[in-house]
Amino acid sequence: YEFCKDLRILDFKFAVGCSTSYCYVEAGKDIKRLRSRAKHPAKLHVWGGISTRGTTDLAIFKGTVRMDSKLYCEILETCYLDFSQRAFNGFAKLVQDNAPAHKSAYTTRRLSQWSVRTVEWPAESPDLNPIELVWGSMKAYIRRQHLRTTEELENAIRTYWSQLTPEICQKYISGIQWRMPLVVSARGGNIIERNPNKKGIQVSAIEETDSESEEDDNWF
Template sequence: MRARRPQVGVVLTAQHRAGRLAFAREHQDWQIRHWHPVLFTDESRFTLSTCDRRDRVWRRRGERSAACNILQHDRFGGGSVMVWGGISLGGRTALHVLARGSLTAIRYRDEILRPLVRSYAGAVGPGFLLMQDNARPHVAGVCQQFLQEEGIDAMDWPARSPDLNPIEHIWDIMSRSIHQRHVAPQTVQELADAFVQVWEEIPQETIRHLIRSMPRRCREVIQARGGHTHY
C-alpha cells in the first residue's frame, strides 16, 4: 500500500444511492440508438488562477521555497467565468458564456433553454431528450413550464450524479488545454474567448467516445450499488 490522494466525490445519502441505482438499472441496456437523441448539458465555472496540483518542478533538496519553484496562486481566483454547453452523438450546441451574476431560473430559460435547447431539439426532431441535472434553476417552475409548452422531454436524472454525465470530462479536457497554454489568459474576457475556441476545437469523435461509455457508467453504478464510480 502507498499513500495516495483520495478521490473526491459528492456526498451520497441512501436516497441518492437508490436513485442512482434505479437510473442505472433502467438505462444499462440502452443501445447507441437510444442515446443518439440525448443532449447532455451542464454549467461549469472556471477561474483565471487555478491551482490544480498537476504542475511539477525539478529541484534539489532545500530549494522548495526558491522563487523559481513557486507556483503563485490567488486563492480568490482573480476573476471567473461560467459557461454552459450541450453535447450529443451528432453534434454540440454553441458554448454559452454567462455574463456577470448568478444563473437564475429566468436567465436559464431566456439565455439557454429558449435560444439554444429549443433550436437544438428542433434540429434533432422527434425523440429528443434533454439531460440536465437537478440544479435549482433547472427544476424551477418557469423552466418546467417552458419545456412543457415547447414539447421538450427531459430525462429523469438522478441527483448527485456528475459521474454519469459525459460532459464533465469535456470540462476537464478544456481546462487542461487552457492550463497547458504557453500564454495563459490574463483577463476574464480572454478566458471566456479561450474556452469558446477550445470548445469548438474538440473533435466530435471525442464527444462520441464519451457518450458511448454510458452503458459502462451505468454498470459501474450498479456494481457500486449506487455509490461512487471511477468516472
C-alpha cells in the same frame, strides 16, 4: 435504453490563472522568483451541451452572475431549442441534473410550453454524465494555456469547444454503456473506471476520446 437522441447539458465555472499546482520552497530560500496568484481570480460561467450529433452553442457570462430559472430558460431558448430543431428535428431529449433552476416550477412550465422532453436523472451522478468528462478535459486544456485575462480565457473555451466533433461526442456518450453496470455494482457510489474493452485502470473516461496525454487523463 438508446442514448442517441439525448442531449446532455451542464454549466461550469472557470477561473483565470487558477490551478491546483503547489510549489514548495525550503526555509531561507529566495522566493522572489515566484509569482503570486490572485486570491479571487476572475471567473466565467459556461453553459453547453453535447449530443451524438455535435455540440450546442455555448453561453458564457460572468461568474458572479447567479444562474436562476429565468436565465436558465433564456439560455435554453437561445442555445438548446435551435440546436435540437436543426440536429434532431425537435425530437431530442434534454438531460439535465437536479439543480434548483432546472427543476423549478417556472422552468417546468417553460419546458412544457416548448414541448421539450426530458430524461429523469439520478441526483449527484457525475459518473453517469459524459459531459462531466468534457469539462474535465476542457479544464486540463485551459490549464496548459497559462491564461491571464478573461478575454484569453473565453477565447480558449471557445477554441476547445469548436474542436468537439460529433465523433468525439459520440465516444464520450457511448462510454455510459459500460459505466452503468459499474455504478450498479457500486450501489450508486463512486467508481474507478475500468473499460472492459481496454487494459488498465484510470480515473476518468477521457481515454474514450483522442486524449492528448496520459497526464491529462489522470488529472481529471
